[in-house]
Amino acid sequence: MASAAEQLVSNMNFGALAKATELKQRIWFTLGALIVFRLGTHIPLPGIDPAVMAEIFKQNAGGLLGMVNMFAGGAMGRMAIFALGIMPYISASIMVQLLTLVSKELESLKKEGEMGRKKLNQYTRWLTVFLAIIQSYGMAIGLEGMAGGAGGMSVVAEPGWFFRISAVITLTGGALFVLWLAEQITARGVGNGSSMIIFSGIVAGLPMAVASTLELGRTGALSTVLIIGIILMVIAIIAFVVFMERAQRRLIVQYPRRQVGMKMMEGSAQHLPLKINSANVIPPVFASSLLLLPSTVLGFLANDTSPQWLQDLAAALNHGQPMFMLVYAALIIFFCFFYTAIVVNPDDTAENLKKFGGIITGIRPGKNTADYIDYVLTRLTVLGALYLTAVCLFPEFLLAQMPGVPFYLGGTSLLIAVSVTIDTIGQIHSHLLAHQYEGLIKKAKLRGTKR
Numbered sequence: 400m401a402s403a404a405e406q407l408v409s410n411m412n413f414g415a416l417a418k419a420t421e422l423k424q425r426i427w428f429t430l431g432a433l434i435v436f437r438l439g440t441h442i443p444l445p446g447i448d449p450a451v452m453a454e455i456f457k458q459n460a461g462g463l464l465g466m467v468n469m470f471a472g473g474a475m476g477r478m479a480i481f482a483l484g485i486m487p488y489i490s491a492s493i494m495v496q497l498l499t500l501v502s503k504e505l506e507s508l509k510k511e512g513e514m515g516r517k518k519l520n521q522y523t524r525w526l527t528v529f530l531a532i533i534q535s536y537g538m539a540i541g542l543e544g545m546a547g548g549a550g551g552m553s554v555v556a557e558p559g560w561f562f563r564i565s566a567v568i569t570l571t572g573g574a575l576f577v578l579w580l581a582e583q584i585t586a587r588g589v590g591n592g593s594s595m596i597i598f599s600g601i602v603a604g605l606p607m608a609v610a611s612t613l614e615l616g617r618t619g620a621l622s623t624v625l626i627i628g629i630i631l632m633v634i635a636i637i638a639f640v641v642f643m644e645r646a647q648r649r650l651i652v653q654y655p656r657r658q659v660g661m662k663m664m665e666g667s668a669q670h671l672p673l674k675i676n677s678a679n680v681i682p683p684v685f686a687s688s689l690l691l692l693p694s695t696v697l698g699f700l701a702n703d704t705s706p707q708w709l710q711d712l713a714a715a716l717n718h719g720q721p722m723f724m725l726v727y728a729a730l731i732i733f734f735c736f737f738y739t740a741i742v743v744n745p746d747d748t749a750e751n752l753k754k755f756g757g758i759i760t761g762i763r764p765g766k767n768t769a770d771y772i773d774y775v776l777t778r779l780t781v782l783g784a785l786y787l788t789a790v791c792l793f794p795e796f797l798l799a800q801m802p803g804v805p806f807y808l809g810g811t812s813l814l815i816a817v818s819v820t821i822d823t824i825g826q827i828h829s830h831l832l833a834h835q836y837e838g839l840i841k842k843a844k845l846r847g848t849k850r
Contacts, residue, residue, distance in 0.1 A: 422589075422830040429588035432580050433599045439481040439576070440474035440600075444569055446562045447542060451552050452478045455545055471600055478554075480573040482538070483531055485596045488578045489688040491526035493734075495519060496741065527578060528571065535570035539563040589830075590823040594680065598819040601812045632797070633813065636790060640817045643786050644679075647672045648779055650772070652757040671748070671759070673776055676783035678738040680818040683791050683811050685738075686730035690723075724795055728788045735784035745772040790814050 443449045456476045471484035499505040499519075508515035543558040555562055581592030588595070612629065615621040649670040715722040749769035751757075758764055762771045791811045 422827065425587065425589045425830070426827075429584055429590065429595065432584050432588060433595065436481065436577065436580055436596060436599060437603060439573065440471065440479045440603075441477065442480050444478045444480060444482065445565060446556055447478055447554050448552065448556065449477060452476075452542075452545075452554050455554065473600070473604060478542070480569050481577055483534055483570050483574040483577075484600065485574075485577050485581055485593050486688050486691055487531040487534060487574050488523070488527045488581070489593065489684060490530055491523045493685050493688065494526060495523045496737075524578070528575065531571040531574040532567055535567045535574075536563065538570065539566035542566070589826055590819065594684075594815070594819045594822070597684065597815055601816050605816075632794075636794075636813050637817055640790060640814055641821065643675060643783075644818055644821055646675045648675070648775060649673075650775065651760050652752060653760060654755070654757050669757075671752075671772075673743070673772075673779055674783075675779050676735075676786060677742050677776070677780070678735050678783065678787075679822070680815050681738045682731045682734035682784075682787055683814060685734045686727055687811065689730055690727060724792055727795075728792055731788050731791060732784045735787060736780055739776065739780045739783075743776055745769040745776060748772055787814070 443452075453476060456478075471482055471486070473479075474481040474484060495505070499509050505519065505522075508518050511518075539562065543553075543555050543562070545554040577596060581596050584590065584592035584595050586592075612621070612626060616623060616626045649672050652669050652671050654669065746769045749765060749772060752759070752768060753764045759768055759771060762768050791814065794811075
């Protein structure tokens, strides 16, 4: 039996990659779209002073605004036209999926197939526009009240309704363009567009995060032993994430002998794989999105002149604070169960097994099979939720003790980066297999014509 390393090497068929023209076009399109996104994160919002904004953001980068900046690829710190990033769309997706549980009309649309899915996507886009307008207006109001620098200069050169309207139009348009870009990557590129946008923002900040950590070591703010410990922690988290993302429980399914047409098919035993983390990277992203929506407004509104309760609430939602960790963990656990229920339906799985004559060993077909799959899936989801919560919160405890360490090195960012990389490699491998299969069919047809 080949080892895992040998299997990985055998899967990396570079010769097939060179011949797969469509796959190469998809890869180049994805890279081009991500370059366009990165360029947009460096175009500043009209009417603001980028230097003053950068200085103010540097002083407040330790809270949730820093996570916004990470997901937006640094656009928030520069207050660029893509400052909202893909987060309004993710928030809208969460709301629409939650509404399908309480609205019979939306639930029926979900079951209508392709047409229903298109209508739900349309509702999600309109809700994205609404949320982007609300967030951009809140950011415009907050920017007008910001001042920094040596002379206490204002971030906005000319505050007023003209700036607010132009900021809302620019930031909302930027969010919608990022959404369109993500959809194009999904349709014409490689990987999930939304995940790739977030992934590119995280990866773009990694070199600077590593450089700043080494700079802290050079100046003596962090000891050499501590830096080595951080590097080992990052490697351990990556290895743990890779192991857990590929871990699965395999249920043995027996198929009896059956006759198909004039041919008798022999019985066989196959596996029904159930991943420990069926929700993948969705729960941390959704949890972060829901936390970012109110915290973005609080981060801008909470200043020295605001009420004390508002300042306390904004401070409680900073990284490393008990309230932040508690809410973050609760949201991750909730979305683990919620999204797993959407992705895997035990009733449908049991019905499909019954239709093709598949029987899980020791379990009667039908409702008993559905109950057993639900039982196993619930136990796996508990493990998956604990795994995601541990990976995302363990670095938070360290960041509470070491506030100087950039949280690009935190659990959430590493989890997203590793998971998206695994999914992208899997899709590339699938395209290569499809290309090889098409090549075999063409060769078979050519041989058939020669005869």
